Amino acid sequence: MHALLRPAPGRLATCLRQSLPDPVDPVRPAGRPPHRGRQSAGLAPLAGDHPGAAVRPRRHGLRRAERLLPAHGQTGDLWASERRQCQAAHAQRRGWVPRRPRHRCDRRDRGHRRLQTAGNIVIYLAAEHFVRAPQWTWYILGYFFFAGLTGGSYAVATLLRLVGDPRDEPAARVGFYASFVALLFCPLLLTIDLGASWWKFWHMLIDVTPGDQGLNFKYWSPMSVGVWTLLIFALFPTVSALESFVLDRRARSAAADSSGSRFRTVDAPAGPPGGVLGRAFNIVGGVLALFIASYTGVLLSVSNQPIWSDTWMLGGLFLASGLSGSAALIALLTRYRPDAAFSLGRLHEADGYFSILEIVLLVAFFITIGAAGSAGLTLSFLPLWLLALVGIGASLFVARGHMRIRPGGGGSAVIARAGTDTLVVSVLVLLGVLALRAAVIFSAQ
Structure with a gap:
């Protein structure tokens, strides 16, 4: 045979x-056809891909071909x-992925995603995130918090200087100081989280591998783009803070001369020097500041973690939150600079607008993750979400109910406090900014 x-x-x-x-x-x-023995099961098969009738009929229901030759033998050309x-055996690969019991990332199926199986058959499975949690700790939380404050403070200070009243200049200088101080914490916290010494921050910028030295810039990596943007942006708060320091010293010297000094009195400058170039410098720095305040949220959105990758609101949400916290921080610091009290009303008003934008984006955030089926992961951090809402509510409360506008000085506005102290409100807003970032970061882990 x-x-x-x-x-x-x-x-x-x-x-x-x-x-x-x-x-x-x-x-x-x-x-x-053969004359004796078993007859053929039917007509001869046609040429082509059609399998035709069976040559030797056997039992029905077989799944695998019968092996006529030993697996270890020499078959030659046969x-x-x-x-x-x-029929061909079915694929032994499972068409579904079982979930581990009592797993902390266990959640309902979310959406559908195609998965390539053996045999080039495309099937649909429940969407899951097949990555490990980054295990980010409080260092990254601090980095995200101060990144939002340094970018937001510079942006608010630029608005006060360029489109505000000339009497808003002292508050703008306070914003530049706050942006510079917050900037100092960003590279420090980032390198500590990576397990390296703080002075090795430049290793993120320059490749020190022997034989492959050069700039370590990857345009396709949000982390690399963010680090380089942070480096370029650092020039603007540094220069603006130094400029503000020089202007403040000059103003104090002028005030001392006018109070009875025998030296010649020098008039305090009404505004920063530089003219068009100075304004252009602040505008470019303000644009980079908005990027720094929002890029941390974008960094989370491009990951493959639940919650982070289920929404596209994190960039705008972190930006609005950073601007709100920065306005509250500058308002808090004006308590220690009397000549900046004129801008207190403007800061509370701006904080209210930023908080309205933040609450809208927060609602959209929960709608998007709810549609993706990952909203249940946020319940474990409900106190943090409530604290974030308290901060937003405090900002809106001051902006709408505890600010009376009194005319004076050519239509300018002066804040009149009515029962709520700026210190309490600013602290609540800053705690809300920190709680929002903590809830977003830790909910996905």
């Missing part, structure tokens, strides 16, 4: 492999036969 093959292209009957010698090939001539009722 010899193993039979499907018909070769152009032939209508079952035969042996054409490379066999002539004495073997006539055992079953092409085109002539191939095992293939019959119609012997």
Whole structure:
């Protein structure tokens, strides 16, 4: 008995492999059914991809082809036969991924995603995040918090200087000071989280691998782009803070001369020097400041973690939160600078607008993660979410109910406190900014 093959292209009957010698090939001539023994199951198969009828009918329900030759033997040119009722075995790969019991990331199926299986069959599975949690700790939380404050403070200070009243200049200088101090914590916290010494921050910028030295810039990496933008942005708060320090010293010297000094009195400058170039410098720095305040949220959105990758609101949410916290911080610091009290009303008003934008984006955030099925992961950090809402509410409360506008000085506005101290409100807003970032970061881990 010899193993039979499907018909070769152009032939209508079952035969042996054409490379066999002539004495073997006539055992079953092409085109002539056998005269004795079992009959063929049907007509000869047609040429092409159609499998045709079975050459030797056997039991139904077989899943695998019968092996006619030993697996370890020498088969030469002889191939095992293939019959119609012997279908290919089904893939043994599971079409679903079981979830571990009592796993802390266990959650309901979210959406559908295609998965390529063996045999090039595309099936749909419940969407899951097949990555490990980054295990970010309080260092990253501090980095995100101070990044929002340094960017937001510079942006608010730029607005006060360029589009505000000339009497808003002292508050603008307070904002530049706050932006510079908050900037100092960013590289320190980032390098500590990476487990490196704080002075090795420049290793993120320059590749020190022997034989491959050069700039370590990857335009496709949000982390690399963010680090380089932080480096470039650092120039603007540093220069603006130094400029503010020089202007303040000059103003104090002028005040001392006018109070009875024998030296010549120098008039305090009404505004910063520089003209058009100075304004352009602040505008460019303000644009980079907005990027720094929002890029931490974008960094989370491009990851593959639950909650973070389920929404596109994090960049705008962190930006609005950072601006609100920065306005509250500058308002808090004006308590220690009497000449900046004129801008207190403007700061509370701006904080209110930023908080309205923040609450809108926060609602959109919960809608998007709810549609993705990952909103349940946020319940473990409900106190943090409530603290964030308290900060937003305090900002709105002061902006709308505890600020009376009194005319004076050419239509300017002066804040009149009515029962709520700026210190309490500013602290609540800053705690809300910190709680919001903590809830977002830790909910996904």
